[in-house]
Amino acid sequence: MIACCAIISMITCTVAVAEQSTSLYSTVLGPGNMELGINQRFRYEYLDEYNIKKFGTGHDDNVLLSRTQLYLKYEIPHGPSFFLQGQDSRFWFSDDINKDDYIQQCPYYNDFDLRQAYIEWRKIANTALGFKAGRQTIGYGDGRIFAGGSWGNVGRHLWDAVIMSYAIEKVKFNFIYGQKILFDWNEFDGDHYDYDVYSLYVQTKPVSGHVLDLFYVLKNNDDSANGKDELTVHTVGFYGKGKWRQLDYNATAAYQFGEDGPDDIAAYMMHAQMGYTLPHRFQPRLSAGYTIGSGDDDPNDGDKKTYDGVFGGIASYYGRMNLFSGSNLEDLQAEISIKPCKGVSVSLDYHWFSLAEKKDAWYYCNNKAMRKDNTGSSGSDLGQELDLICKYKVNPHLELMAGYAFFVPGSFAENTGSSEDAHWGFTQVTISF
Template identity: 25%
Template sequence: MRRAIQTAAVASVLAAAAGSAAAEPPSFANNRADEDWSALRDPANRTGAAWERFKFIPLDATGESYLTLGTDLRLRFERYADNFDSPKPDETYGWARVMPYADLHLGSNLRVFGQMLGAFADRSALTEGPVDETGAELLQGFTEVSAPAGAGELSVRGGRQMVAYGSERLIGLRFGPNVPLSVDGVRTRLELGDWTADAFAYRPVANELGDFNDRSDRSRKVFGLYATRALPEINPKSGLDLYWIGYERQDASFDSGVADERRHTFGTRFFGWLDGWSWNHEAMLQLGSFGREKILAWSVATETRYTFSNVPLRPFVELKANIISGDGGPGGRLGTFNALFPKGKYFGEIGLVGPANLVNLHPVIGVSLGSGWSLSGAAVFYWRQSLEDGVYGNPGNLIRPSAGSHARYVGTQGEVVLGWEATQNVTLETSYALFDPGRFLRETGSGKTVHFAGGEIQFRY
């Protein structure tokens, strides 16, 4: 089965590379449900690419009802050496992922979307987890009904979905690992002028080995309101987010203990670009309860970039900086920030440290090499925000308790990424990264420098 998927993926990639389109059709998205190919109703918007015929298949004379078909295929390898989180072994492993979908529009007010997932891995039983392999599963399957609402539009979507809000600091697709995140639930959306507002209630899907056995995680749920206002007075890609996200989890585990968790996140995000500058700044406050303790946690996250548009290779420099609260010790209040369902590989390709109890600086530089090639390099410096709390992984799991250490510095990370967009359908990427443990990790366990290498080929249509 795995070999068949890999063979099909390579064959599709080579076929797409042999004939690229002469012009640019609408772009692809990591969440294929976000794509809108209705512009192809007008023949003037078509490019003549062979694969484009599958993006708009009219089902009536007017084209108001139509079908879109497509798929994602990805082959990826990764290697870790000298992992500080013992007893994980050194290993080189492969991931194979295929995600075909069908998007049916029955007139302008009814939509049915379905997407399958085949996710397979070849790695050690000591390290393989639910983000590596889940067999064949339903990734998305929802129905959406929409109708005019005054001067705007109201839509209701129910079923299994992939969901991302903002820059995926709290609710993301988990697209980088092999198994993306799905949720089961309902979303109601109102689009009115420059505003888009969602009300939602979801349970995450718990991924298991084996085919067609993934179910809603009954121990966790997330619900809330998320509103975005476009700021055309700055430019069409600038905006302001305002949100409240509720979260409940049974038997949550932090350095201070295990208990039921009820948490409310209140946040705002300001993002956009202007005259070469781009920014993505977010502030979050969390309140709630953890067993008998109260929760008071917070985070401030910033990304600021400048691109030298008129310079050869269009170089850019960027600084990301985060302050993410940790706990002050057992008893009193829980101060550990919970990032809920963040994007995968939150701080880079190596993906060892997650967004809890951290202060970090993350400078990035990059260039466009032409012909679809790009090159970037980054360094990340990590400190513990609280000396009474440990270090956590990307999904929020405790990977190293505080153990009484008074050391603040966690480690230094460096990485370089080379990418190539061969065609609109085919992308390739390779990366190398290392993580040098700081004093805290050396005092509380293994202090080896971790080396990571990764590479992938992806095909979409």
């Protein structure tokens, strides 16, 4: 903790000097503007009875995470822009995680590597057409379908992709083809997962203050030569959000169909949340929500009914401790948040988790089955989690964050293995300019 305080003090002083500029360096170069920037993040975590690999470790652990991102951007007014970003991710102190335990992907460690390199032209020659091509993150809506996954030290989703767009008035069509990057902690990130992704994502604003997005995503692997089953997953659905006076809402629904080897796919996800902000200077907001990701009630009937999460994020949706991925999951949620002063926000979030289907598994943050009872006799109660998160945006260059959470296991965890309460605490500092 002394080291963390020293880091914060050092960065605060550095940022105070740099407050005059929004980036590290910016200059006019030829017909456009060139910009250099850096984002440095440190996060210390204390984990008790769980880690990023599993729940029920039987001991505690701590880890200091460091992520450095450097970028170069060149933008021509009313023309294309070019973006190049490198990232270095490292960790220290952990007794549970060793990068050598991972053949390729270590969630905490990746030597300096290319993160993004793309060209983008939002309005080609001032027309309604646009494109973005190259290595990039993809995020839409609330991040439950496409998300960059920036909470993780290395990242969750990164793409070599081409996005063509067509925007007219209140509607924007996004046509996407991409291959997802397979991170390699020891070599250049040049490999991809063995499937292609095609998508149409339509963004609309039907009336002021409201958003409605429609999407179709195809994940396809028709090459069984590598020993894996052929996979074709179609996902269709919508995302909506809006605000009316003090009330706000957001909702996402997705249905999946297709084939996974010999099995037919029939899965779904639904999320709905309603919030109310009181007319007070602290802006207290109360909200309640419900999420369900379908599970498989019979793994031997030729139908696969477990929702696969598409390419969404998890860190801020299914509890901050990242014990769940959204597959075969029901989540009842309630939250209260306040903004006591400028740049400061505090939130208290409660989750009650249960299995959607008793005979399906508890799917961990890596979307792999961690525990399962084929008989269904262990029940469906996974447990309850309480998250307290505090953020302080000191200025445009410096953000501080801290939190504490604990998880109380339910009957399913008690009947299938270790079931001690789990705890998590963290402090984080991010500097960017």
